Amino acid sequence: xxxxxxAPVPVATASLAATAARVAELANTLGxxxxxxxxxxxxxxxxxxxADVVKALLDGRPAGEPDLQARFLQRLDLLRRTRVxxxxxxxxxxxxxDGAGMSRQQAGALINGDRRPTMEHCDAIQRFxxxxxxxxxxxxxxxxxxxxxxxxxxxxxDFAVRERxxxxxxxxxxxxxxxxxxxxxxxxxAWRAAQLPTDKHRDKVTEWLDxxxxxxxxxxx
Numbered sequence: 001x002x003x004x005x006x007a008p009v010p011v012a013t014a015s016l017a018a019t020a021a022r023v024a025e026l027a028n029t030l031g032x033x034x035x036x037x038x039x040x041x042x043x044x045x046x047x048x049x050x051a052d053v054v055k056a057l058l059d060g061r062p063a064g065e066p067d068l069q070a071r072f073l074q075r076l077d078l079l080r081r082t083r084v085x086x087x088x089x090x091x092x093x094x095x096x097x098d099g100a101g102m103s104r105q106q107a108g109a110l111i112n113g114d115r116r117p118t119m120e121h122c123d124a125i126q127r128f129x130x131x132x133x134x135x136x137x138x139x140x141x142x143x144x145x146x147x148x149x150x151x152x153x154x155x156x157x158d159f160a161v162r163e164r165x166x167x168x169x170x171x172x173x174x175x176x177x178x179x180x181x182x183x184x185x186x187x188x189x190a191w192r193a194a195q196l197p198t199d200k201h202r203d204k205v206t207e208w209l210d211x212x213x214x215x216x217x218x219x220x221x
């Protein structure tokens with residue numbers, strides 16, 4: 001443990017590759033361009049990872065891993081550039097200090113790299129800028145994976161809406177499975193499946209759905 005942070009752990013590259021593959025498949029299903037779904041600038045701003053590192057990780061290439069201090073400074077600088085005030089100006093050190101509940105001297109030392117951040121500092125700054133927990137500290141691969149998981153959730157919602165709109169009302173009225181998918185399943189199942197932590201859990205959902213499909217198939221007369 002260092003300055004309240006857990007010791008570094010290996011980046012889960014396999015999880016990132018699996019998530020990227022699912023997002024690509026969903027994009028194909030919805031007819032979305034990969035350049036839109038895997039937009040490097042958007043993913044960089046969502047994850048805090050530099051765009052060139054995002055590209056390397058998506059390509060499956062090693063991109064190095066900055067130490068905790070460098071990662072914090074890199075992502076704090078990105079926050080200050082991309083999460084600005086309504087007038088388009090950056091937040092000042094004093095405004096960050098006031099919003100994060102610390103002194104201006106503390107904020108200045110953190111921003112300038114003269115002081116190592118604690119978890120409490122990171123939590124306070126993340127709350128101030130309105131980003132998720134871990135934005136300032138997660139390993140690059142994990143941060144990008146989290147951003148892609150949020151992209152996947154949005155695509156699943158879009159897919160659910162499309163399926164809901166395209167299921168013919170007349171057909172669903174006489175088909176209990178279609179009605180289930182229209183009224184509850186597509187949106188609810190897709191959303192819940194996206195929350196599961198691993199592919200193994202999602203496979204269980206698929207297995208259960210296959211069993212359900214078999215149980216509600218109409219018997220041949």
